[in-house]
Amino acid sequence: MDSSSAYLFSGLDEGQMKKIMAIGKEIPMKKGQQIFREGQEANGVYVLRRGAVELMTVLEKDFDLPISLLRNPGDVFGSSALVPPYQYSLSARCVEEGTLFCMETKALRELALEDHDIGFQIMTNLAEYFLERVKETRQEVKIHFKTLLSSTRS
Amino acid sequence: MDSSSAYLFSGLDEGQMKKIMAIGKEIPMKKGQQIFREGQEANGVYVLRRGAVELMTVLEKDFDLPISLLRNPGDVFGSSALVPPYQYSLSARCVEEGTLFCMETKALRELALEDHDIGFQIMTNLAEYFLERVKETRQEVKIHFKTLLSSTRS
Numbered sequence A, B: 001m002d003s004s005s006a007y008l009f010s011g012l013d014e015g016q017m018k019k020i021m022a023i024g025k026e027i028p029m030k031k032g033q034q035i036f037r038e039g040q041e042a043n044g045v046y047v048l049r050r051g052a053v054e055l056m057t058v059l060e061k062d063f064d065l066p067i068s069l070l071r072n073p074g075d076v077f078g079s080s081a082l083v084p085p086y087q088y089s090l091s092a093r094c095v096e097e098g099t100l101f102c103m104e105t106k107a108l109r110e111l112a113l114e115d116h117d118i119g120f121q122i123m124t125n126l127a128e129y130f131l132e133r134v135k136e137t138r139q140e141v142k143i144h145f146k147t148l149l150s151s152t153r154s
Helices: A014-021 A105-114 A116-153 B014-021 B105-114 B116-153
Strands: A024-029 A034-036 A044-060 A063-070 A091-104 B024-029 B034-036 B044-060 B063-070 B091-104
Touching: A014 A105, A014 A116, A024 A044, A034 A044, A044 A105, A044 B116, A063 B116, A091 A105, A105 A116, A116 B044, A116 B063, A116 B116, B014 B105, B014 B116, B024 B044, B034 B044, B044 B105, B091 B105, B105 B116
Parallel strands: none
Antiparallel strands: A024 A091, A034 A091, A044 A063, A044 A091, B024 B091, B034 B091, B044 B063, B044 B091
């Protein structure tokens, strides 16, 4: 796993990583395949091994807003599976055939609860990641507001 | 502390809460007082005891966009102090005289590192809280996009 982009596991040592690797398995994905949908009960956390995945959010019926395109081996997605309400906050679709590493959410949460050293590290990484997403999304809101402001002024 | 709204400490037992209370102190705040500014190095995590605090983000020079108004005793703010880059992601200003409980960030982070049971619980709460903020902010982006879509269609 490319540890540089696998933010979720940053800071874990080799022994801890072995425990995590033990609860996952590789699965193939085909172009166009829906991996999961926004709002679904989240049963797996995914690491991209090969290929590309698009993350989207439902804007309205039959209209999804693209949020990001993952194509770096090691990219993690579906991590909202680890916090209440344990649902996917986005939809994920394969846009280029490849391989995923899928960790069963239940097993990963149990491991974090049993071993609070692992749990602390994962949850710290997750909090940092979500805070970055808050700032990024807030930045988009600001762009919209600025556009509104400038159209009011002109 | 009103534990119902102090999301950061949810799930901690009495003994753990005592350790946390020991590293904080009460401070008064006056109406109009700037508590901290967005982007500043974050030295404290705050719990509202009495009064009201407004959280804002800088839209452009001399123009702040209000994000939320806190008026429930137990409301926590400044929690971005606990994750890298250890900076406030918003500005906070007192809008109604009152009292804050301020915990020194360094001491709180040390406590979380020393005691991974406390650390795991706090970081889990924080990840959950930031994920909620991501969804809430994404919702705002969607509203803007829908407005754009409907104006294009009409």
